[in-house]
Amino acid sequence: MQGIVLARFLGDPVWWLYLVWLPLYLSRARGLSLKAIGMTAWIPFLCADAGALAGGWFSGWLIGRGWKPGRARGTAILLAAALTPVGILIAGARSQAGAVALISVVLFGFQFWVNNLQTLTSDFFPNEWVASISGLAGTGAGVGAMIFIFSTGWIVDHFGYTPVLIASGLLIPAATAALAWLAIPSRAALRVKCL
Numbered sequence: 001m002q003g004i005v006l007a008r009f010l011g012d013p014v015w016w017l018y019l020v021w022l023p024l025y026l027s028r029a030r031g032l033s034l035k036a037i038g039m040t041a042w043i044p045f046l047c048a049d050a051g052a053l054a055g056g057w058f059s060g061w062l063i064g065r066g067w068k069p070g071r072a073r074g075t076a077i078l079l080a081a082a083l084t085p086v087g088i089l090i091a092g093a094r095s096q097a098g099a100v101a102l103i104s105v106v107l108f109g110f111q112f113w114v115n116n117l118q119t120l121t122s123d124f125f126p127n128e129w130v131a132s133i134s135g136l137a138g139t140g141a142g143v144g145a146m147i148f149i150f151s152t153g154w155i156v157d158h159f160g161y162t163p164v165l166i167a168s169g170l171l172i173p174a175a176t177a178a179l180a181w182l183a184i185p186s187r188a189a190l191r192v193k194c195l
Contacts, residue, residue, distance in 0.1 A: 003182030087169030
């Protein structure tokens with residue numbers, strides 16, 4: 001349970017960073033006009049939709065091939081965690097199109113990742129625990145997002161967007177590491193309690 005909550009605390013700020021700050025970033029750091037933002041800012045979110053669908057499909061496809069749910073979702077989570085560090089490259093992208101393309105990869109990877117992470121609760125815990133654990137995970141996600149989003153303004157004002165983009169590129173791998181570190185002992189303890 002702690003692994004899922006901590007993973008959401010660390011990982012969800014990535015989504016909220018782009019949801020809240022993308023138009024301002026495209027305007028201030030990339031020089032896009034309001035019209036250009038309107039014509040391009042939807043692309044990363046379309047890619048996020050594709051990531052959500054692909055993440056569910058991929059782990060379901062693996063399960064259909066005989067993989068255990070934990071292994072299938074873990075594989076999907078690791079694959080997505082390998083995609084999201086491209087966010088580090090956004091600050092150095094030479095063109096607006098390159099920056100939008102990299103942001104699109106990050107949001108695709110985030111939704112691929114979070115879709116499988118959220119499903120772990122129903123895979124590993126008894127039905128009567130699912131709502132409570134999901135609620136705690138949502139609370140962790142909200143608290144992590146608030147801290148990151150509120151600190152983003154101060155960091156951008158003092159240091160620019162680069163530190164925020166680097167941090168966001170590292171958050172999903174860090175969240176995945178926390179999930180692996182805390183979830184494996186928790187699952188073993190849960191198995192013993194349920195026997």
